[in-house]
Amino acid sequence: MSSQISLYIVWFVLCVHSRCSVQSNDSNKKPNFIILFMDDMGWGDLGCYGHPARETPNLDKMASQGLLFTDFYTASAICSPSRASLLTGRLPIRNGFYSTNQVARNSYAPQEVLGGIAASEVLISEVLQKAGYRNKIVGKWHLGHQAEYLPLRHGFHEWFGAPNCHYKYDGKIIPNIPVYKDHLMTGRYYDDYKIDHETGVANLTQMYIEEALVFLDRQAKAKQPFFLYWAPDATHTPLYASEKFRGHSSRGLYGDAVMEIDYGVGKILDKLKQLHLDDNTFMFFSSDNGAATYAFTEGGSNGPFLCGKQTTFEGGFRQPAIARWPGMIKGGQVSHQVGNLMDLYLTMLDMASLSRPKGVVFDGISLLPTMLNGTKKDRPVFYYRGDTLFKVRLGQYKAHFYTWNTPREAQDIGYHYCPGQRIDKVTTDQMANYTQAPLLFHLGRDPGEKFIIPSHTAEYQTVMPRLLKTVHEHRRDLRPAKPQFNLCDLAVQNWAPAGCEKINRCQMAPMSYLYNCTWPY
Amino acid sequence: MSSQISLYIVWFVLCVHSRCSVQSNDSNKKPNFIILFMDDMGWGDLGCYGHPARETPNLDKMASQGLLFTDFYTASAICSPSRASLLTGRLPIRNGFYSTNQVARNSYAPQEVLGGIAASEVLISEVLQKAGYRNKIVGKWHLGHQAEYLPLRHGFHEWFGAPNCHYKYDGKIIPNIPVYKDHLMTGRYYDDYKIDHETGVANLTQMYIEEALVFLDRQAKAKQPFFLYWAPDATHTPLYASEKFRGHSSRGLYGDAVMEIDYGVGKILDKLKQLHLDDNTFMFFSSDNGAATYAFTEGGSNGPFLCGKQTTFEGGFRQPAIARWPGMIKGGQVSHQVGNLMDLYLTMLDMASLSRPKGVVFDGISLLPTMLNGTKKDRPVFYYRGDTLFKVRLGQYKAHFYTWNTPREAQDIGYHYCPGQRIDKVTTDQMANYTQAPLLFHLGRDPGEKFIIPSHTAEYQTVMPRLLKTVHEHRRDLRPAKPQFNLCDLAVQNWAPAGCEKINRCQMAPMSYLYNCTWPY
Known part of the structure; x- marks a missing residue:
């Protein structure tokens, strides 16, 4: 036995034919929302999805207490469009997270890109903000890094994390990979927020966990409904894990990162219980795209599915997905309902009894009937x-x-x-x-x-x-949106984000020179 | 929700550092043994091993009540040698289940082969028989079909099933694929025991389930310890399932066969409970080799592993394996102990406090310490x-x-x-x-x-x-045994097994002509 904690599976009969009796939801009391959103984690990475390492006891526990989806999808096999689709409830072709510079190429939001989330898009965070929620994003944003696109302009009250991916740049003068605290940059990835290039040791996931716990404590005291969007990036190359977790997995550094995130999920679950928020908090776990098979042993597992991230095979699009809401969703469920990240938007509106924004075409559906009553709806995946x-x-x-x-x-x-x-x-x-x-x-x-x-x-x-x-x-x-990812400019990189003065991290931007972005993917 | 029954996983802390306190086993009371042994079922076929279809609620329940192995192996990627290794606790190279006619070819026991299990091999059934057990095999034997090799000569008291695989033979005059009831043939596969070539409908798994249940009832009344070796063959091509299960799986006929076997496991679990045999019965589930990837969509799944049956990649050798013994083995365990089918022999002797037969070299180990106390032992897989x-x-x-x-x-x-x-x-x-x-x-x-x-x-x-x-x-x-699979003869096929007269199924054997068997695998 590798672990003190092991799996115990109990079976029971669910109410399928008759409507389940659930606790009546006080219509004045809005549910809290937590989305745990993974970076490049694959369908096959969790114990409850069959990974032979079985190193995710807390996520498996979350599944045991909720509903596990077998046929859940992303809207894109790549990071930014997937994240934009989650928050808009719309396909990338509709929310603009694509490029027409090349046919059939995945395109995401690097530092050189001009575009990002359009002001015309109504994010779930914006709807919740208007409805009185306090919203926080912890971790990766990736919906555009220029000032107008940042989370606090799009419905979030708080942020701790990075706007882009944390690539290793080469060369002496390299742009910031900024870590923001709300409106201001507080330091650089690798430098102020260290990641050891040799060992992969970094403390960032611990910080992301701590940010979540402090937020939950504060919101419990404030008695204000909240939306926590928790998006750690340790499972995206370059991988990292803290000293405490480094070398603990049988799967190498990738597994260490997964174990640390799983530990964080456990801390969040403990905190919810401690704060008596369990019964009124809907928590959802998923990932942005399939595991990065091109990262070889540094990437995750897509189980029995074909290929991975960047592709439209099942390995690229099918995601792990777990819903938990002890007050409302019966534990121990497995659903074959075809689901999509884009469904979270309307599902959450349904849960909070909020109206859909007018004039918006959604690609998602509400999964609330599936979660509460086990109903199954035939619907396509594109x-x-x-x-x-x-x-x-x-x-x-x-x-x-x-x-x-x-x-x-x-x-x-x-x-x-x-x-x-x-x-x-x-x-x-x-x-x-x-x-x-x-x-x-x-x-x-x-x-x-x-x-x-x-x-x-x-x-x-x-x-x-x-x-x-x-x-x-x-x-x-279908009316395709104006593509956000057609234009690039080295001058728009994170040379001097707001806040850089205080920490002496401002850099001079190069001359502006617009060009058509291209993507190798 | 596809099913009324769904998964509920509960976590608890296991005693790992200290010896678990288990019910004291009355040393006079021998435990009962049930081995559920699958044909060509892969590591990835069960819900609890992550199959997306999740169509094995009863096996998943069995896992929840016992211990699931992630790293369990067969001794051969093919049927007969695997089965011989299970019952002898020894590698095929040691028990003779191989051929030297060709280098590195898998060889099994078809009807033309002369060989089978040598009289010098001491099967677990023989040891248990001497210790006062009543032993029954239900289903496929595959340790040689000539009279001297049949189960009732090797420690089993009862048998209902077939000596070989159930290939479809072509031509008008074809040998019997006999179904034996103990010493006597009672009919032919396809003819007396129908399998519809078009639809795959057959009632055989239902018969195998019924045989098991009747045996359990009888043994409970007799208050005699027993060993039930339950080896259905519906998941080996040509696949089959009963009318009741045909078309029920999302995976096609293979899935129907799995669902029917899973149903059978449920009936056996129910029966154990009903007869109050639960606490004194060790039940083990596994499969003979990896899923038959060459059967395309008619074969099972090896999860994330490479290739399948016939190969020495993980897909050929790694097996699903679940141990259950409510009186002794704590439920909800997952073990990364490297296990092997050959371990069952010494494990069962350990459980029944029986001595090992003298002068026999075993390739297995006892897994009892792992099952009871979570100990982990480094050991090789060949x-x-x-x-x-x-x-x-x-x-x-x-x-x-x-x-x-x-x-x-x-x-x-x-x-x-x-x-x-x-x-x-x-x-x-x-x-x-x-x-x-x-x-x-x-x-x-x-x-x-x-x-x-x-x-x-x-x-x-x-x-x-x-x-x-x-x-x-x-x-x-290593002292390799005399290979059992070098000689073939069409005359030794099942033309006239004992009992054929009564049912008018005797056929004339062709002239005897010995030749060296060859194997394409």
Whole structure:
């Protein structure tokens, strides 16, 4: 036994046919919300999703106390668009988190990009703010780093964390990777907030945990409903973990980072209990995209699914997802409802009995009926790569209109999205166009998308028209937003964020020079 | 929610540092034993091992009430040798379940083979028989089908099932695939015990369940300790399930078969409870080898592991394994102890306080300390393919001395053991010899055996000598048995098993003609 704490599974009969009797929710008392949002964590990384290491006792406990989704999706196989979709309830093609500079390329928000979350987008944080919530984001934002895009302009009252990814920059003069405390930069990743390049030791996750706990304490005292968006980034390369966790996992540094985050989830669960917030707090766990298979042993696991981050195969899009709300959601549930990060928006509005913002087209649905009563709704999944719809799922069926493994430019910088996996016609080296005769898969019999259902079969001929109709309807109503990720400029990097003066971290920006961003993904 | 029954996981602290207090076992009262032994079921097929379909509520419940092993192995990636190893506690190279006709070929017991379990082997059933147990096998035997090899000659009192696999034979005159009731054949698979070739509907699993339940009832009345070896074969192609289960799974016919077996496990669990046998019955669940990846969507899942049945990659050797004994083994445990099917023998002797047969070299260990006290013992796994040691595991490290994907002859009959998986130097088309510079993998960081640890690294240079020493010691003491699978003869097929007269199923055997068996695997 590797651990003092182990798994105990108890079974019981759920009310499925009849409406479950749940505690009546005091309509004056708004529920609290916590979203635990992971970075590059895969479907297969948790014990309760079958990872052989079983090193996530607290997340497994959270699942035991709530509802685990087997078929939950992201809206994008890459970070920024996924995060934008979570907070807007809309596909990237609708909220602008894409580029038209290249066909079918994933694009995210690095420091050179001009764009970010448009003022016209109504984030869930904004709706909750208007409804009297106190909102805090801890960790990674990634919806644009220029002043107008930062979280405190978009419904959050508080922030501790970074606007972008924490890449290692080379060279002597490098822009800040700022850590913000609310409106102001308080230091640089690597320098003021140390990450040891050799060992991967850093204390950032501990800080992110502490920020969450202090916030919960404060909100409990204030008796004000809250939305905590907890988005640590230790599982995104370059990986890191604190001294206390370094070397503890059987999986290496990635596992150490997972164990530390899991520990943090345990602390948050303890705190909720201690503060008697359990019964009135909806907590949701998921991840932004599939595990980064290109990070080799430094990346997570997508379980039995194909490829990972950056791709529209299941390994890129299917996410771990756990809902917990002891006062309302029965524990011990497993749901096969097809869910999406975009559903959180309308689900939370439903939970708080708030109206939807007018005139906004949503791509999500409310999952509250599923969570409370076990109802199941047939609904599609659209798998975009950049500006292009690559695949669609409806029921157990998935059609591939385009397939692509790793673009040449990504290979040139050492990326391979499907290491060890190779399927004829599916993990194609070039972007393959199957729109005239889409490839069909049955995800129940074949979760790994290995076996193409031949087009001459009755199954194909029955199913494909339904899938094509779904896509036709989706396209008919779609008005793509202005792409946010077309323009770049080195001058817009984080040279001198607000607050840099006080800590002597301001740098001179280079001359402004606008150019079309390109993406190797 | 797909099911009325869902997962509820509760966590509690286990006694690890101190010896757990367990109910004192009346030393006069021998425990009962049930081994639930699956055919071609993979590590990733159960809900509690993360299968997205989560269609095994009863096995998941069994895990919740007992101990789930994450790192449990078979002794062979193929059926007969695996079954022989389970019952002898010894590697196939030691109990004779291999062939020297070809180098490194898996060989099993089809109807043409002369060999079977040698009289000199002391099966666990024989030891238990002498100790006063009543032993029954339900389902597949596969330790030789000639009269001298059948279960009632090797320690079993009762049998209902088949000696071999249930292949579909072509042609008009085909040998029996006999179903035995104890000493006598009672009918033919497909004919007397129907399997519908088109739909896969058959009632055999229901019969196997009923046989188990009747036996339990009888033993409870007799107050005699028992060993029930329950080995259904519905998950081996050709797959089958009863009308009641056909079409119920989201995974197709394979899933239907799994669901029906899981239902059977539920009935056995209910029966134990009803008969008050729970506290004195050790029940163990596992499978003979990895899922048959070559069966495409008709095969099971090996989770995140590489390849499957027939191979020495983790997908071929790593097995689901659950131990349950409410009176003795604490529920809710997950163990990373490296276990092996061969361990059941000494574990059961330990449980029943029986002496080991003298002069027998065992390859298993007793897992009782692990099950009771959570102790963990470092011990190797030897991965043989036929007569050749392909790989070894010690700790988290695995060395590949030889690698091979699918032999040419197997490909010629449509087999591919690693569909969709392809790793340079690892899933080789030919048998590749790395004995001079073995490939090294870390199964914790890389359970999928995708990333070779370079030989110039300090890690390799520290670890490899330990692995080589383990192999050296193993080989030094090894005395291979006479191979049982070298000789074949069409005349020895099941033309006229005992009992065929009564049911008018005797057939004329062809002229005897001895030849060297060959194996495409």
